[in-house]
Amino acid sequence: MNDARTVKGFLVGALVAGAIAYGIITSKQSPAAAPSLPTMAAPAFQAPQPLPPMPSAPASPREAADQLFNTAMMAGEQKDQATLAQVLPRALAAYRALAPLDGDATFHLAALELEGAKDAEARATCATLLATNPNHLLALGISRRAAERMGDAAGARDFAQRLLKAYDAESTRPLPEYQDHQRMLPTYRDEAMSALK
Secondary structure (H helix, E strand, C coil), rough: CCCHHHHHHHHHHHHHHHHHHHHHHHHHHCCCCCCCCCCCCCCCCCCCCCCCCCCCCCCCCCHHHHHHHHHHHHHHHCCCCHHHHHHHHHHHHHCCCCCCCCCHHHHHHHHHEEEECCCHHHHHHHHHHHHCCCHHHHHHHHHHHHHCCCCCHHHHHHHHHHHHHHHHHCCCCCCHHHHCCCCCHHHHHHHHHCCCC
């Protein structure tokens, strides 16, 4: 009888101990502590790269003409005859299609004509500026160059004298073409001074 009680007590104690041990084990292995399955790392977000800016198309025929003017004159300065031969006729046509021309566009046309060795045409174009402003420095400068290349020494000298006489007062006028081509004014002045030596 005592043996039966001893065995029974032993079994109950074992069951209680097992239950306690099971509770401890399961509490330690909570879902939060359970090892997680390996997952693939999400790719890092990359902002889309901006596209390179598209070249802006000219907004007007005048802007298109001015772009051709700049390209032609740069080609002339760099002695790039291939580019000049390709662009110059287009630039001339663009300005002639804009008539009537303002002072700046008239100067551009005359400069292009001079660049293309159309000296008589350049001189005639400048005459339209000089008809309204006899002291127009850019027109006088191109006219002097054209006359010199045409072998008109007297005409070249006259344009040089007129330019130098008008230079101080005229160069301060806020004409758009004077502002846009400011570096040409002292160039034409220096050329006129050299021509009169």
